[in-house]
Amino acid sequence: MKAKNDAPHGRMPDWVPDPQVVQALARASHGDPFSVLGPHHIGDTRVVRVWAPGAESVSVVARGTGETHSLESAEIEPALFGGPIGDGTYELGIKWPGGIQRTCDPYSFGPLLGDLDLHLISEGRQLRLADTLGAQVRTVDGVEGVRFAVWAPNARRVSVVGDFNAWDGRRHPMRLRQSAGVWELFLPGLGAGARYKYEILGPDGTHLPLKADPVARATECPPATASIVAAPEAFEWTDGDWMDRRQARQSPDAPVSIYELHAGSWMRDEDGEPLDWDALAERLVPYVAGMGFTHVELLPVTEHPFGGSWGYQPLGLFAPTARHGSPEAFARFVDRCHHENIGVLLDWVPAHFPSDAHGLARFDGTPLYEHADPREGFHRDWNTLIYNHGRHEVSGFLVASALEWLERYHVDGLRVDAVASMLYRDYSRAADEWVPNVHGGRENYETIAFLRRLNEVVAERCPGAVVIAEESTAWPGVSAPVASGGLGFDYKWNMGWMHDTLSYMSRDPIHRSHHHHDMTFGLLYAFSERFVLPISHDEVVHGKGSLLGRMPGDQWQRLANLRAYLAFMWAHPGKKLLFMGCEIAQEREWNHDGQVDWHHLDDPGHRGIQRLVRDLNVHYTQHPALHARDSDPEGFEWVVEDDRNNSVLAFLRRGRLGDPPVLAVVNLTPLRHEQYCVGVPETGYWREVLNTDAVEYGGSGSGNLGGVTAEAVSCHGRPARLSLSLPPLSGMLFVLEGR
Numbered sequence: 001m002k003a004k005n006d007a008p009h010g011r012m013p014d015w016v017p018d019p020q021v022v023q024a025l026a027r028a029s030h031g032d033p034f035s036v037l038g039p040h041h042i043g044d045t046r047v048v049r050v051w052a053p054g055a056e057s058v059s060v061v062a063r064g065t066g067e068t069h070s071l072e073s074a075e076i077e078p079a080l081f082g083g084p085i086g087d088g089t090y091e092l093g094i095k096w097p098g099g100i101q102r103t104c105d106p107y108s109f110g111p112l113l114g115d116l117d118l119h120l121i122s123e124g125r126q127l128r129l130a131d132t133l134g135a136q137v138r139t140v141d142g143v144e145g146v147r148f149a150v151w152a153p154n155a156r157r158v159s160v161v162g163d164f165n166a167w168d169g170r171r172h173p174m175r176l177r178q179s180a181g182v183w184e185l186f187l188p189g190l191g192a193g194a195r196y197k198y199e200i201l202g203p204d205g206t207h208l209p210l211k212a213d214p215v216a217r218a219t220e221c222p223p224a225t226a227s228i229v230a231a232p233e234a235f236e237w238t239d240g241d242w243m244d245r246r247q248a249r250q251s252p253d254a255p256v257s258i259y260e261l262h263a264g265s266w267m268r269d270e271d272g273e274p275l276d277w278d279a280l281a282e283r284l285v286p287y288v289a290g291m292g293f294t295h296v297e298l299l300p301v302t303e304h305p306f307g308g309s310w311g312y313q314p315l316g317l318f319a320p321t322a323r324h325g326s327p328e329a330f331a332r333f334v335d336r337c338h339h340e341n342i343g344v345l346l347d348w349v350p351a352h353f354p355s356d357a358h359g360l361a362r363f364d365g366t367p368l369y370e371h372a373d374p375r376e377g378f379h380r381d382w383n384t385l386i387y388n389h390g391r392h393e394v395s396g397f398l399v400a401s402a403l404e405w406l407e408r409y410h411v412d413g414l415r416v417d418a419v420a421s422m423l424y425r426d427y428s429r430a431a432d433e434w435v436p437n438v439h440g441g442r443e444n445y446e447t448i449a450f451l452r453r454l455n456e457v458v459a460e461r462c463p464g465a466v467v468i469a470e471e472s473t474a475w476p477g478v479s480a481p482v483a484s485g486g487l488g489f490d491y492k493w494n495m496g497w498m499h500d501t502l503s504y505m506s507r508d509p510i511h512r513s514h515h516h517h518d519m520t521f522g523l524l525y526a527f528s529e530r531f532v533l534p535i536s537h538d539e540v541v542h543g544k545g546s547l548l549g550r551m552p553g554d555q556w557q558r559l560a561n562l563r564a565y566l567a568f569m570w571a572h573p574g575k576k577l578l579f580m581g582c583e584i585a586q587e588r589e590w591n592h593d594g595q596v597d598w599h600h601l602d603d604p605g606h607r608g609i610q611r612l613v614r615d616l617n618v619h620y621t622q623h624p625a626l627h628a629r630d631s632d633p634e635g636f637e638w639v640v641e642d643d644r645n646n647s648v649l650a651f652l653r654r655g656r657l658g659d660p661p662v663l664a665v666v667n668l669t670p671l672r673h674e675q676y677c678v679g680v681p682e683t684g685y686w687r688e689v690l691n692t693d694a695v696e697y698g699g700s701g702s703g704n705l706g707g708v709t710a711e712a713v714s715c716h717g718r719p720a721r722l723s724l725s726l727p728p729l730s731g732m733l734f735v736l737e738g739r
Helices: 019-026 115-123 240-249 277-291 327-339 392-408 419-423 445-461 495-505 509-515 517-524 555-571 598-602 604-622
Strands: 038-042 045-051 057-062 068-074 077-084 090-096 099-103 134-140 143-151 157-162 175-177 182-188 195-201 257-261 295-298 316-320 343-348 384-386 413-416 466-469 491-493 531-535 575-579 636-643 648-653 662-667 673-680 684-691 707-710 720-726 730-736
Touching: 019 077, 045 090, 057 077, 115 392, 134 182, 157 182, 240 327, 257 277, 257 604, 277 327, 277 604, 316 327, 316 392, 327 343, 343 392, 392 413, 392 445, 413 445, 419 445, 445 466, 495 509, 495 517, 495 531, 495 555, 517 636, 555 604, 555 648, 555 662, 555 730, 598 604, 604 684, 636 673, 648 673, 662 673, 662 720, 707 720, 720 730
Parallel strands: 257 295, 257 575, 295 343, 343 413, 413 466, 466 491, 491 531, 531 575
Antiparallel strands: 038 045, 045 077, 057 068, 057 090, 068 077, 090 099, 134 143, 143 182, 157 195, 175 182, 636 648, 648 662, 662 730, 673 720, 684 707, 684 730
């Protein structure tokens, strides 16, 4: 490979571009670096231009022969090197003050993304978005390196920066693929583990703060904010049996009992630090399995800058938070859960995002992911920005994020946060602070379309996975099929049931008779949706106190009230969800900087609550009547609905044909009732399978001596009756034997 410079003295060599172009490179404002850098033909001569700010010299090395010659530095800009080269492939030898770098020329590679990929991105239909955008370890033209690609359609220039180029945005400006607004660049020799961000010049010429990659699969541990090139997917899953049977285990007729937790504050290590994923797999998974829960639900583990948001203000929607270890460690955690027959659900936030400078806010200098109008794009309750679901690329970004967790990490379902805030344009806004839809209404048509598409795509691509809505209004058809006009969710949190029943239980029993409807009203709509009954983290924060703290009376009465309430909840139609700490009757409200107050288990009363929750899960799982017809009104039957004077409730739960019915009875006053008559459908022996007043749960030990035989005497419109002893503040379950 031979180099020469035939330019007459005083004249710039032919390879030196127009001075304005050179100035644009020097100012890091050139938006089309491939038109200048790399190999080009000037007439019949092939030349190369290399932009290397800070380099002392640059050489060209012929691949194959190893022949080397030096490039000259342009007089008008010493960072620009160039000269004629032969027709073969080549590498660069760049001498920096600290050493010599041997690399292929990033600007010698052709376009990287195919036209179909670009089309799918612009249409919001690239469902494997993190395989297309972001940082991908790739081999291009036989050269190993990393392909970077980022959507920033309004930027004037985008560069990838990192330790590999001293975070100098002049070094590696990217190519714009105009049709989709995507910038791309292949950096030879780079590999997994490299830190990086994007340096973006906005449309008005403003240099924006360095931006993290929106689709990075790995990140630095906060408060650091750089993205990290993730290793190619190589995790060997061993959960095939679980995945094959998952659909049946999460169906509406299956027992679903969810243990909700915050990974950072469930338990701390000996140094007071949060457990990593491997430690959680060793400690949490056996605990949850031993307690009889069928699922764990993790508060958001998508990467988020502020730990105090509990994950609900995420920016890294494709990356497990580095607070607990690597992405591979998170995969190991999920795999371990599945080995113990525990499903994994994640809270997921497609409604809004924080305005941190390194994040999505005005990503390319314009409102890209968010609405431009603050009446649509700013959420005052949380000081966050609202996703523009009407933009194809944004809705596609969110759908691809959901699939990333379900497909790449084998997660079994997503709980979609703050659905009501998305559905209503006037949510938490004054009359003059929102923009009506095209028909003048408050419904957000774009969000409706996004949620329907999300649920349809998940159902098609991830059989057996579930999507659960945290929706706090009476929006109709949340869990109805999209084809029937619904939103297509699998389940909806029953926020009304939770608010009503907790309001009732917080009252002194002497006043409960006046609020009896709070415990019964939920059955008027219990079968209008497929519901989850949520006692979630939201009920034990912000001054609400703990679940136990809501119960009235002295310590014995508080524990008894809680036991009775939990029995009522587990017998009530709907899947179950309980936040960590509630299963041991934690005294304090949740503190995300601490851990569950495990020392409570030194007290027999708290141990009794824990044992009760375990036994409730056992009975809930073993008796189909308690779960098989949760969404079917034929699976529930009031027996005693209106005894407000005694605050007694009784109801039957029924399973499929041949399943024995289960009778639930709760006494929500501190008075004992003897010979309390309850009508039942059949004579025979009704075994008392659970009594919250049992000594092992911390109760007094009174009850029905293991069961009662029903007499053939009509009661409550039924042909037989039980004469029961109802302990104070108690809940009981009876199962008809011989069926």
